[in-house]
Amino acid sequence: MTTKDIGPKNPVQKGADATIDFVDERSGVKTGTRWFLFRNIPEGTSWFQTLGFTAMVVFGMQAITGIILAMYYVPDTQGGAYKSIEYITNEVTWGWLVRGMHKWGASVMIIVVFLHMARVFIWGAYKYPRELTWVTGAMLLLLTMFMGLTGYLLVWDQKAYWATVVAVNIFASAPILGPYIGDILRAGPEFGPATLSRFYSIHMLVIPGAIATFIGLHLYFIVRLGISEPPWSKRRLRIERDEEDARRAAAREKAKALPGSVNYPASWPVEAEEATR
Amino acid sequence: MKPADKKAYDKDYAQAKKTGKPFFPYAIYKDTIIAGLTVIATIILAITVRAEVGEPVNPATTDFVPRPEWYFYFAFELLKIFKNQDALTPVIMATFMVPNIMIILLVVWPFIDRGPERRIWKRPFALGMTVIVTGLLCYLTWMGANSPAGVASQGLPLSGLDEQATKGMDVYMANGCGSCHMVAGVGAPGPGPDLTNEGAKGWDNAKMIAWFKAPKAPMPSYASLPPEDLENLATFVNGLGTKYK
């Protein structure tokens, strides 16, 4: 009675295991994934700490819906752009839904990113050692706003067109660099076909690339430094209470040592607090 | 933060991590729920409030309110706050100084506020900033949402208009000037200045036409209007408050 092979019998599973081991040996994905997923985070992380991840997911949604829109959109100022938007909205199967999601997704992303920033600010989560996480985040906020600005023009309807003319004029009015920025955005001195192509490529190549890069940096910092603990987590409150107790005890000792303070109800504060605990 | 504070923080955080829980599944499940709800909310919005297609672009007429997306209303309102007859300094304030100061503050904030305290109620300055900036953004966005749209259809309550000025007023109306300017109480209160007394400046038509063709931001250029329209428009605007009241 000899026992031989103790691995799985199923050749498919055997093959899969062998493949994973092969890849892991060379890339370390298994170890890496495990390290990423099973790293410890402080206990009591809150629901407010889900907003960054949500921003990331909404960005992913914008990327997917945006790619689908790009399959039909034509950046043509002679009516082509406008017609292609009409076509997507009225003809393409689910086109109205994809466009609607992309349009609303923009507003949702701005709101989510803003709320995320507010939570980081209120928690003081940008303080040592997370200053650079904040700086990359600030870049992400500006880039997200820029996405909204450049995307608005692509529909090429009156409202978007004139709003964008005004917005670009504002950039162009800045001292020194302004005129150059204006020319770069417009692709020349005037609004025209080249402007639309330029906005299109900025909107779907330049800024998404920059956002993906900064999300990568942002995540690197977050994983490296660890997600911060709520400043009012149970653990923190316990520590603060202990510190407070210690301080009071010390004050009491001091009060006892002072002559003339015999009637001071020395043990009162701590005992009263202990009773309510 | 002083080196001692940093050390204390590192030690405290290491402790928090040691007694903590694994990211998966402890945090990721919350993330998934909130992200999922957000995506569902977006889909519901897309289904109930459908994206529309507006009027096609016609660069020859600005018979339109140049309205940005709601998340830029605050910038738009800023323009109105700083508007003035002599547009230079105030507009630079609204379009350049204020936004750039805000952006720089945003980026360098962690290097300004470096104390070890993280509880918001013990950081009165940060708390004040949160309240003021959030309040201001909400207020300006709300103002932007409620600002009157174009009022071109109402006509202007002016008298003394001759033939050329009447034509000029039509050009003014057709090109949506009233969506940024006010004349005799009709039109939008900004971002452009009130033009009720524009004639008092005493500009001649050539100067006014030059302005229409190459105005200061954020006003768009009207270089594409026919010369006749520009002439009539200049006559009309140069008489405002003097000949036409």
Ligand code: HEM
């Ligand atoms: C596209 C935009 C953004 C994405 C995708 C993003 C993503 C994330 C994610 C996934 C986290 C992990 C913790 C959490 O979810 O709260 C995080 C944390 C953080 N984010 Fe962002 N973020 C964005 C924008 C911003 C902005 C605008 C700021 C601030 C100006 C910022 C500053 C930070 C900081 C300082 C942390 C670390 C907080 C901590 O450890 O408690 N992020 N971000």
